[in-house]
Amino acid sequence: MLWSKLFIPTLRANPAGEPPWRQLLQRAGYLRGADRWLFPAQRSLRKIVEIAREEFGAAGAQEMLLPDSGAFEDIAREIRSYKQLPQIWYRFGAGPYARACGANLEARAFGVEPLALDGVCRRVLDRCGAPYAATESSFAAWSEDGEDSIALCAACGYAAPLELALAQASPPAVGDPEGDLTPEQFHTPGCKTIAQVAEFTGLPESAQMKSLVLVAHDAPILVMLRGDHQLSEAKFAALAGDPRFRQARSSEIFEWFGAAAGSLGPVGVRNMPIYADRALAGRRNMIAGANRDDHHLRNVTLGEDFDAAFHDLRQIAAGETCARCGAALTVRKAIELSRISPPRPARDLHITNAGAVEAPVWMGACSIAIERILIAAAQSGFDKDGLVLPPAIAPFDVIVTPANIGDAAQRSAADAIYRECLALGLDALLDDRDERPGVKFKDADLIGVPFRVTVGRKLAEGMVEIVERNTKRVTDTAVAAAATAVKLTASA
Numbered sequence: 001m002l003w004s005k006l007f008i009p010t011l012r013a014n015p016a017g018e019p020p021w022r023q024l025l026q027r028a029g030y031l032r033g034a035d036r037w038l039f040p041a042q043r044s045l046r047k048i049v050e051i052a053r054e055e056f057g058a059a060g061a062q063e064m065l066l067p068d069s070g071a072f073e074d075i076a077r078e079i080r081s082y083k084q085l086p087q088i089w090y091r092f093g094a095g096p097y098a099r100a101c102g103a104n105l106e107a108r109a110f111g112v113e114p115l116a117l118d119g120v121c122r123r124v125l126d127r128c129g130a131p132y133a134a135t136e137s138s139f140a141a142w143s144e145d146g147e148d149s150i151a152l153c154a155a156c157g158y159a160a161p162l163e164l165a166l167a168q169a170s171p172p173a174v175g176d177p178e179g180d181l182t183p184e185q186f187h188t189p190g191c192k193t194i195a196q197v198a199e200f201t202g203l204p205e206s207a208q209m210k211s212l213v214l215v216a217h218d219a220p221i222l223v224m225l226r227g228d229h230q231l232s233e234a235k236f237a238a239l240a241g242d243p244r245f246r247q248a249r250s251s252e253i254f255e256w257f258g259a260a261a262g263s264l265g266p267v268g269v270r271n272m273p274i275y276a277d278r279a280l281a282g283r284r285n286m287i288a289g290a291n292r293d294d295h296h297l298r299n300v301t302l303g304e305d306f307d308a309a310f311h312d313l314r315q316i317a318a319g320e321t322c323a324r325c326g327a328a329l330t331v332r333k334a335i336e337l338s339r340i341s342p343p344r345p346a347r348d349l350h351i352t353n354a355g356a357v358e359a360p361v362w363m364g365a366c367s368i369a370i371e372r373i374l375i376a377a378a379q380s381g382f383d384k385d386g387l388v389l390p391p392a393i394a395p396f397d398v399i400v401t402p403a404n405i406g407d408a409a410q411r412s413a414a415d416a417i418y419r420e421c422l423a424l425g426l427d428a429l430l431d432d433r434d435e436r437p438g439v440k441f442k443d444a445d446l447i448g449v450p451f452r453v454t455v456g457r458k459l460a461e462g463m464v465e466i467v468e469r470n471t472k473r474v475t476d477t478a479v480a481a482a483a484t485a486v487k488l489t490a491s492a
């Protein structure tokens with residue numbers, strides 16, 4: 001491509017008030033605003049997409065054009081036999097990295113046995129060349145400007161996205177009353193929140209159970225948490241298999257419980273499943289709503305007064321310790337590049353197995369944020385002169401720069417090298433602009449093209465310069481050998 005015909009609006013000065021990676025992408029003419037990716041960026045993004053296509057294709061995956069990720073499970077209902085499994089399907093679309101526009105990859109793996117997708121995601125990231133760290137269920141690039149948080153244990157190396165991290169809860173502020181006590185209703189006038197009940201009873205919030213009514217796949221689920229704990233929506237969505245779950249409406253709550261949201265409790269509930277957070281295990285004689293307005297129960301014990309399935313459902317809080325080793329957890333900012341959801345039985349999807357017995361189908365999921373890979377590459381790949389992107393995702397492989405476009409000999413030699421590069425399968429850019437050499441060299445450095453072939457004064461001796469962007473190493477090469485030399489070095 002000819003630079004004179006392209007729109008690559010490079011800037012000399014750093015845009016103020018932007019994080020360094022965003023300044024660089026703006027200066028290099030890749031980005032305007034938060035999400036207006038210009039032509040050079042789109043070339044990089046396309047390369048990331050192609051790498052993902054190649055790696056998913058190599059894993060036997062099939063690309064589909066689907067409006068949303070819910071369509072995967074709908075279509076999977078047409079899988080008739082275990083002989084059709086495993087299947088890996090993927091699509092490019094906007095979700096689930098909602099703030100990022102453009103292409104994100106989402107995949108589902110269906111199998112008679114759980115099928116992991118982390119290997120193929122890792123191969124995509126490895127080939128793109130941006131550095132990343134692995135957590136329990138994601139791959140992420142550390143970043144002070146990142147929107148994501150990762151909980152880390154320095155002692156044992158545990159790492160997980162904050163909203164999915166496991167931790168040992170701090171002990172309740174006071175111990176539970178001893179003994180096999182019977183639930184006892186008491187009047188709590190005007191007490192609608194955990195804090196109000198704590199103030200009224202003089203007992204800490206951790207002595208209460210919090211009741212949340214959530215609707216997943218159109219069916220209600222009662223979720224019990226310790227009074228001072230918060231729900232992790234991400235954990236619940238994963239458990240319920242419904243990222244679009246919602247809170248129950250007040251009319252629904254009244255219909256199901258006969259009371260308003262401030263007085264709900266688990267005792268006597270039979271019309272919906274009850275999930276209890278693991279921090280309630282072993283607790284006794286707690287306070288919960290009585291399913292009667294302005295009334296609560298004391299002496300409620302899980303396993304005696306109601307039954308529930310234990311799950312990890314809470315968002316970890318400051319000061320909690322590592323679930324594995326008990327050491328302190330820290331939180332670090334990051335950009336999540338890929339999320340892996342462990343396989344679970346797919347909803348409403350059954351097939352007959354080899355023994356003609358109906359069996360569940362396992363579904364694993366993963367997503368890859370295409371733009372964030374470019375951002376991660378930019379924030380770790382730069383020097384004082386501009387971007388130094390990994391060659392696999394740079395917008396061009398090589399830029400051919402005649403120092404003086406008005407010099408006919410330079411122009412024609414540059415043109416010949418440019419065409420030869422194209423013929424060798426290199427993504428080549430010819431800087432045919434009528435600019436001073438210094439401007440062209442600065443721009444070439446700024447946009448992060450891995451190799452520059454400079455056609456200048458040495459042409460009189462039949463030589464050109466090959467400059468490596470990363471190391472700034474300069475090699476003199478015969479004109480006729482230049483394109484091949486770039487090709488060989490690029491594929492080394």
Ligand SMILES: [Zn+2]
Binds near residue numbers: 155157323
């Ligand atoms: Zn640990």
